[in-house]
Each structure stands twice: as C-alpha cells, then as structure tokens.
Amino acid sequence: MSKNFRLVLAGLLIGLCIGGAVTSSQGRQALKRRYINLPSKNPALPFTDAVLVGDTLYLSGRLGTDPKTNQIPADVDQEVRYLLDSFKETLSAGGMTMDNLVTVTIYCPDLTLYDKFNAVYRSYFGKDCPARAFIGSGPLLRGARFEMQAIAVR
Numbered sequence: 001m002s003k004n005f006r007l008v009l010a011g012l013l014i015g016l017c018i019g020g021a022v023t024s025s026q027g028r029q030a031l032k033r034r035y036i037n038l039p040s041k042n043p044a045l046p047f048t049d050a051v052l053v054g055d056t057l058y059l060s061g062r063l064g065t066d067p068k069t070n071q072i073p074a075d076v077d078q079e080v081r082y083l084l085d086s087f088k089e090t091l092s093a094g095g096m097t098m099d100n101l102v103t104v105t106i107y108c109p110d111l112t113l114y115d116k117f118n119a120v121y122r123s124y125f126g127k128d129c130p131a132r133a134f135i136g137s138g139p140l141l142r143g144a145r146f147e148m149q150a151i152a153v154r
Contacts, residue, residue: 036093038086040067050090055154057094061107062086063144072144076113080120083148088124091152100152101130107137107147117146 034052041049050059064083066073073079084098091097106117114134122129130150140147 034094036090038089038093050094052094057091057096057100057152057154059087059090059150059152061147061149062090063140063142063147065142065144072142076116076145077120079145080117083146084121084124087148087150094152096152096154098124099126100154101150102153104130104132104148104150106132106134107140108134108145109137109139110145111136113145 031053035048036050036052036057037043038049047060049062050057052058062083063072064079064081064086065071066078066082067086073082087101088098091100108114108117111134117134137147
C-alpha cells in the first residue's frame with residue numbers, strides 16, 4: 001500500500017469513528033421509550049400494549065376479545081372487529097391511526113378463515129393496506145382464532 005493510500009484510508013476510518021460516535025449519541029436520544037397501556041389492560045400481565053420509540057410504535061400481540069366480558073365471541077366477524085378496534089384504540093393512544101401501520105402479522109390456527117378475516121380487515125383501511133403476513137399457528141390463548149401484532153410509523 002502506498003503511503004498516500006494509507007493516509008486516506010486512516011482519515012476515512014477516523015471520520016467513520018467520529019461520525020459513528022455522533023450518530024450513537026443522537027441515536028440514544030431518539031431511543032427514549034414511551035410505554036402505552038390501555039385502561040382495560042390487566043396490570044398483572046407481563047407485557048405492554050405498545051411501546052413508542054421515536055416515531056415508531058410497536059404493538060403487542062392482541063386477541064379479539066369482547067371488551068366487556070374479556071371472552072372470545074362465537075362470531076368470527078365480531079372477533080376480527082374486536083381485534084381491529086383494540087388496535088385502533090392502541091394506535092390512538094400513541095397518536096396514530098390505522099393508516100400509520102406499516103407491517104402486520106396475524107397468527108391463525110385455522111387457515112380456512114383467511115377470507116373471512118380479510119373481508120372485515122379490508123374495511124379498516126383506505127386504499128392501501130400495510131405489509132402483512134398471515135401465519136398458520138398452533139392453538140392461541142383463550143381459544144382465539146386470530147392474534148395480531150404490528151408496527152406503525154408516524
């Protein structure tokens with residue numbers, strides 16, 4: 001390696017290190033977390049409904065339980081509505097709407113329910129829906145047919 005090349009390379013490495021230190025410091029500032037729990041959340045459960053980090057909201061997995069009885073309804077469409085309504089409520093607590101969702105993951109032990117889920121799901125979005133995975137799973141808590149988790153960005 002020539003002496004000039006080594007000097008240029010050393011300068012680049014120093015610049016990257018200094019730049020990285022500034023970015024790390026700024027990154028730590030942006031990583032302040034705001035924990036969001038809805039009033040209906042059972043405080044004994046070991047999770048948070050959502051965590052806001054900068055402009056990104058990470059939403060915990062939720063089931064479509066009836067908010068009054070905390071039970072899974074017999075009607076599939078109603079279960080999906082309860083599920084999506086709870087996401088709307090959590091997003092609102094984080095200052096966002098369904099349009100802020102960028103990715104959604106749905107777990108479902110019965111993949112024959114895919115079309116039934118989509119019929120209700122579509123009605124909660126405008127023209128564009130977030131990126132999504134619909135994953136076949138084992139049994140879900142409380143006999144739920146769906147569990148959903150998501151990430152939203154302001």
